[in-house]
Amino acid sequence: MASSRKWATAISFSASCIYFLVIIIQIPLFRVPCRSGTCTTPIGVTAPQLMACDLFPLVAIKALLYPGAIANALVKNEAIPSYNNLKLHDPSAVKAADAMADLQRLEVLVGSYISVAGAFLGLIKPGRMSFYGVLLILWGLVKEIMLRKSASSNLIYIYPAMSIAVCSAFLSIAKDVRRIIRSCRGLQIVKAKRL
Template sequence: MASSRKWATTISFAASCIYFTVIIIQIPLFSVPCRSGTCTSPIAVTAPHLMACDLFPLVAIKALVYPSAIANALVKNEAIPSYSNLKLHDPSAVKAADAIADLQRLEVLVGSYLSVAGAFCGLIKPWRMSFYGVLLILWGLVKEIILSKSASPNLIYIHPAMSIAVCSSFLSLAKDVRRMIRSCRGLQIVKEKRL
């Protein structure tokens, strides 16, 4: 029987890869109004902010968004868009009201940044960054749904795929997975002794 460390490492690596895939191809996890209209993934939330603050070159932001454009084209059975013709949201078209609304959803914004950074860092070494990011997004969305009863309920929505992001971000933490395996083995030993 393999050791708990090997099992935890294997499970953690597989969960990190699943989480990276969910984030990078922009599987819809939620629906929230943002600068570019309606955002359904952490990258859709972070890309307009990265463009507006001019910290990253446009080439890097296009590289971040391009895998999801390829995935969308394959799903819709369309031609794959060229990298040079990839359309991004124009940051100069952002109204002041949109920027203030983004600040009101600060948990979703910060959680999205942590989720995207955690997805990339998780391929090298899994950290808690991705798990905290997903939890922060969930907290922000639930808070927004509870507090804004006057707004239309269709504007803010948590998709069922969010459960995949939560589970894979948690299972990417090898130490926690190792503790779970040890406790399950301990329960199994206790049951065997009782029999």
């Protein structure tokens, strides 16, 4: 029987890869109003922000959005868009958009940044960053839904795919997975002694 460390490492790496795919191919996890209209993924929330602040060149933002555009085209059975013709929001319109609306959903914005960074860092060394990002997004969305009974809260929705992101982000933490494996083995030993 393999050690709990080997099992935890294998589960953690697999969960990190699943989380990376969920984030990079932009599976809709939630729906929230943002600078570019309505965003459904952490990358969708971060891309307009990156365009508005001019920290990253448009080439890097296109590279971040392109895998999702390919996956979207395959799902809709459309032609795969070329990298050069990838539709981006007009940077001047994004800069002119109301930044106060984004500050109202600061948890979702910060959580999206942490989730995207955690997805990339999780491929190098799985850790807690992606889990914290997903929890921050969930907290911001639930807070917005529960505390604000405004018209904008009707536009906010959490898709069932969010459970995949939460589970894979949690299972990417090797130390916690190792504790779960140890406790399961302990329960098996206790049951075997009782029999």
